[in-house]
Amino acid sequence: MNAMFEGYGAPGPAYDEMFDGDALRSPYLRLRHSLQPMTTPDLVGRVEALQASYLDQGVTFDIGGEERAFPLDILPRVIEMDTWSTIERGVQQRVRTLEAFLADVYDAGQVFSDGVIPREVIATSSHYHREAANVRPPNGVRVHVSGIDLIRDNQGEFRVLEDNVRVPSGVSYVMTNRRAISAALPETIAEHRIRPVAGYPQRLLAALRAAAPAGVTDPTVVVLTPGVYNGAYFEHALLARTMGVELVEGRDLECRRGRVMMRTTGGLEPVHVIYRRIDDEFLDPVHFRADSVLGCPGMLDAARAGNVTLANAVGNGVADDKLVYTYLPDLIRYYLNEEPVLKNVDTWRLGDDEAREEVLDRLDELVLKPVDGSGGKGIVIGPRATKPELDELRVKVLDDPRSWIAQPVVQLSTVPTFVDGRLGPRHVDLRPFAVNDGNRVWVLPGGLTRVALAEGELIVNSSRGGGSKDTWVLAGPTQEMLTVNGSGPAAEAEPPPPPVPPELVPAPAGPALSDRTGQLEQQQQQQQGASC
Numbered sequence: 157m158n159a160m161f162e163g164y165g166a167p168g169p170a171y172d173e174m175f176d177g178d179a180l181r182s183p184y185l186r187l188r189h190s191l192q193p194m195t196t197p198d199l200v201g202r203v204e205a206l207q208a209s210y211l212d213q214g215v216t217f218d219i220g221g222e223e224r225a226f227p228l229d230i231l232p233r234v235i236e237m238d239t240w241s242t243i244e245r246g247v248q249q250r251v252r253t254l255e256a257f258l259a260d261v262y263d264a265g266q267v268f269s270d271g272v273i274p275r276e277v278i279a280t281s282s283h284y285h286r287e288a289a290n291v292r293p294p295n296g297v298r299v300h301v302s303g304i305d306l307i308r309d310n311q312g313e314f315r316v317l318e319d320n321v322r323v324p325s326g327v328s329y330v331m332t333n334r335r336a337i338s339a340a341l342p343e344t345i346a347e348h349r350i351r352p353v354a355g356y357p358q359r360l361l362a363a364l365r366a367a368a369p370a371g372v373t374d375p376t377v378v379v380l381t382p383g384v385y386n387g388a389y390f391e392h393a394l395l396a397r398t399m400g401v402e403l404v405e406g407r408d409l410e411c412r413r414g415r416v417m418m419r420t421t422g423g424l425e426p427v428h429v430i431y432r433r434i435d436d437e438f439l440d441p442v443h444f445r446a447d448s449v450l451g452c453p454g455m456l457d458a459a460r461a462g463n464v465t466l467a468n469a470v471g472n473g474v475a476d477d478k479l480v481y482t483y484l485p486d487l488i489r490y491y492l493n494e495e496p497v498l499k500n501v502d503t504w505r506l507g508d509d510e511a512r513e514e515v516l517d518r519l520d521e522l523v524l525k526p527v528d529g530s531g532g533k534g535i536v537i538g539p540r541a542t543k544p545e546l547d548e549l550r551v552k553v554l555d556d557p558r559s560w561i562a563q564p565v566v567q568l569s570t571v572p573t574f575v576d577g578r579l580g581p582r583h584v585d586l587r588p589f590a591v592n593d594g595n596r597v598w599v600l601p602g603g604l605t606r607v608a609l610a611e612g613e614l615i616v617n618s619s620r621g622g623g624s625k626d627t628w629v630l631a632g633p634t635q636e637m638l639t640v641n642g643s644g645p646a647a648e649a650e651p652p653p654p655p656v657p658p659e660l661v662p663a664p665a666g667p668a669l670s671d672r673t674g675q676l677e678q679q680q681q682q683q684q685g686a687s688c
Contacts, residue, residue, distance in 0.1 A: 164572065164579055164580065164581065169310045169567050170310065170567035170568065170569060170570045170581070170583065171308055171309065171310055171311065171312045171567075171569040171570070172569065172570045172571070172581055173233065173234075173308070173312075173569050173570065173571050173584075174188075174571060174572050182236065183234040183235065183236045183630060184234055186347055186348060187231075187232070187234055187344065187348070189347075190343065190344040190347045190348075191344060196577070199230065199574065200577060202230060202340045202341070203230050203340075203574060205340065206228060206230055206336055206337075206340045207225055207228075209336060209339070210225040210226055210228060210332075210336065211225040213332075214390060215329070215332050215336075215390065226329055226332075226618070226623075226624065227609060227618075227622070227623030227624065228329075228333055228336060228337075228623060228624055228625070228626070229573045229574055229575075229582075229607055229623055229624070229625045230337070230340055230341065230574055231571070231572055231573060231574055231579070231625065232337060232341075232625055232626040232627065232628045233571050233584060233586075233605045233625045233626070233627050233628065234348075234628045234630065235602075235627065235628065235629050235630065236630050237629070237630050237631065239314075240351075240601065240629045240630075242314070242497060242498075243306065243314055243498070243586075243588060243599075244588075244599045244601075245497045246314070246316075246496070246497035246498030247302075247304050247498070247588050247590050247597070247599050248590065248597040248599060249488060249492065249494060249496070249497050249498075250302075250304055250316065250319065250484070250488075250498065251299055251302050251304075251321075251590050251592055251597045252491075252492060252597060253484065253487050253488045253491050253492060254299055254302070254319065254321055254475045255296075255297065255298060255299050255592065256487075256491040256492075257475060257487050257491065258298045258299070258321075258469070258471070258472060258474070258475055259296070259298065260491075261278055261284075261471075261474060262288050262289050262290065262291065262471055263289070263290060263292075267487070267490065270490070272483070272486055272487060272490045273480070273483045273486070273487070277477075277479055277480060277483070278474055278480070280558055281473075281474045281477045281479070281480065281527075281528075282473075282477075282528045283322070283436070283471070283472075283473025283474050283476060283477060283528060284471065284473075284474040285436055285444075285470060285471040285473075285474075287443045287444075287456060287470065287471075288456075288469065288470040288471030290460075291456070291459055291460050291469070291470065291471075292462075293367060293465060293469055294367060294368065294369050294370055294462065294465055295366055295367050295594040296594060297363075297366075297367055297467075297469075297592050297593070297594050298321075298468065298469035298471075298472055299321045299468060299469075299472060299475075299592055300360075300363055300364065300367060300431075300467040300468050300469075300591065300592055301324060301327075301360065301363075301431075301467070301468060301589065301590070301591055301592075302319070302320060302321045302324060302589070302590045302592075303320040303324030303325075303326065303327075303587045303588070303589050303590075303603075303604075304316060304318075304319055304320070304587070304588055304590065305317040305318045305319075305320065305585055305586070305587050306498070306585060306586045306587070306588065307501070307566060307568050307569070307585045307586075308568065308569035308584075308586075309501075309566055309567075309569075310566070310567055312569070313499070314498060314586075315498060315499050315500060315501050315566075316481075316484070316498050316499070316500050316501070317501055317585065318476070318478060318481060319475060319476055319481060319484070320476060320587070321468060321472045321473075321475050321476060322435070322436070322468060322472050322473045322476055323432070323433055323434070323435065323468065324587070324589065325388045325391055325433075326391070326587055326589075326604040326606075326618075327356060327391070327395075327589045327600070327604065328390060328391035328394045328395065329391075329604055329624055330353050330356070330589070330600065330602060330603060330604050330627070331353055331354060331356060331357075331394075331398075332394075333624060333625070333626040333627075334352075334353050334354070334602075334626055336626075337626040345628075348628060348630065349630055349631040350628045350629065350630065350631065351601035351602065351628075351629040351630075351631055352601070353600060353601065353602050356589070356591075356600050357395060357398035357399045358399075359591045359593075359598055359600075360395070360399060360431075360591050361377065361399040361400070361401070362593055363467075363591045363592060363593035363594075364377045364399075364429045364431055364465075364467055365377060365429065366593045366594055366595075367429055367465045367467060367593075367594070368428045368429050368465060369428055369462050369463055369464065369465060370462065372428050375428035375429050376401075376418070376425065376426060376427050376428050376429070377399070377401045377427075377428070377429040377430075377431065378396075378401055378402045378403070378404045378418060378427055378429070378430055378431070379392055379395055379396040379399070379401060379402070379403050379404070379431045379432075379433065380404055380405070380406070380409075380430050380431065380432040380433060380434055380451075381393075381403060381404070381405060381433050381434070382405070382433070382434050382438070382450045383405050383450070386433075388433065391433075392433050395431075402418065404418060405450070406434075406448075406449060406450045406451045406452050407449070409427065409452040409455070410424065410452065411452055411453060411454030411455060411457070411458055412424070414454075414457060414458050414461040414463050415458055415463045415464065416430065416452065416454075416455060416458050416463070416464045427464060428463075428464060428465065429464070429465045429467060430455070430464060430465070430466050430467065431467045432466055432467065432468075434450050434451055436470050436471065436473060438450040438451055439451040439452075439455060439456070439466075439470065440452065440453060440454065440455045440456045440457075441453050442454060442456070442457070443456050456470060473528075476528075477527050477528060478503075478525055478526075478527040478528070478529075478561050479505060479507075479527045479558065479561060481500065481503070481561075482500070482503045482505055482561065484496070484500060485499070485500060501563050501564075501566055502563060502564055503561050503562070503563050504522075504561060504562040504563070505561060506553055506557040506558070506560045506561060506562060507557050507558045511562075512553065512557050515553070515562040516550060516553065516554075518538070519538050519541075519546045519549060519550060520538045520539060520541070520546060521538050521539065521564075521565070522538045522562045522563065522564060522565065523535065523536070523537050523538065523562065523563045523564070523565055523566075524536045524538070524549060524553070524560055524561070524562050525560065525561055525562075525563070526559055526560060527558070527559055527560065527561055528559070535615065536549050537565065537614065538565070539565060565614075567583070567614075568583040568584060568585060568608075568614055568616070569583070569584060570582060570583055570584065571584050571605075571607065571625065573607055573609070573625075575609055575611075580611060582607050582608055582609060582611070582613075583607070583608045583612075583613065583614055583616060584605050584606065584607045584608075584616060584625065585605070585606050585616050586603050586604070586605050586606075586627065587603050587604040587605075587606065588600065588602075588603035589603055589604070601629040602626075602627040602628065602629050603627055604624060604627070605624060605625040605626075605627045606618065606622050606623070606624055607622060607623050607624060607625055608622050609621065609622060609623050
């Protein structure tokens, strides 16, 4: 293993998380020591077994209509306890702010009256839906699940890149990555004290049950999927199975007298909480796209009447708008009276005349992003763009400046990654997932580390050919050691997740759509579903 690191060098100014020059950073000391006895052929064999295992288990991702095994690098990313504590506090702060902001935006709008953010910013957002106005969730939670994307800058400081509170995807890979690495590197993982990730489905289920309509003591929870043609269908099926709830499609549901019912072999049964993995625009053809067959007519009216809870809430996408992102530090101060724990990446608002003029003069130096983009779509990295691409971009910005933001080129931190038989630095980001049950924002310890597998590539999204790493959050030295599932990995003794009612049983994976119109519409959603 020592030979594998010979010649390893991080590119340019990027912060390498394993090496500080020639010195090894402390979180990786034990990892390198445990890997020393391993030869390159040993590691190659384990990598091949890992890939074959993912393909056999159906741990796949749809890229351009082709189903592939989800790329998992065999070397984990290690985050020490103190660093994670800061990340956790920052994510919790962010989620609490977004909850307050969404409640305000779709009700009193005091944030506009107080001049914190212009009303025009919200009114012109493509994800602001007036249909969601005055729809009040039973326990006040709109962001049941969030994925806050972080990057580590040149100084090693974690910063927020963007917020995802619509339909964040990727948590299934956090769980499957841990199981796979536990099998591939059992002797290595056994030497570390690692926080567990297996309790996520129970945390999510408890939060969904806590969001049930008033007076419902034993709510029926379902996962609503667009169907098997969606790029994230594997995740939908896995979460339904591990939570022990039904996986349904729009055609399995029916609205009657302001209530949502599920078709079963025993007849219609009421549904109280819908964890929906469908975009707002496809959810209810009465209020949104009339040609949608993915959702169920009348669902939003049932939510407005307080008879069903939609998780996440309709209209959350306005908080994902990258222009709104630029106001988050001010919103944290406004709603929480706190300073941001995690800073934003420096950002120019192109609706501002002076900022736009500066950015247009420096197009070849900056990164420009569409404010409603996802999955890396539409991003232009100035230093790598051709002159015709920059000229086209200039026209787009001048034509619609509100639709763009600009940021400096941030050299995302690098982590050693095994590619083509050798270790090399590859850029990574991090998506911690948070679950809000109305009383506490719980952050899954680890999150999804996405890695750009091409050398020098800065876009890490899986839909653009990126892979992932298992993310190890180290437990503190005074915390009790546990053996997870008898497999050997050590973890802290954290409070157990809320119990799951014993009567809940795993659900079937759900039928495939046969309707051609439905298939085509699902394919339109694949870009969103594949945005992790």
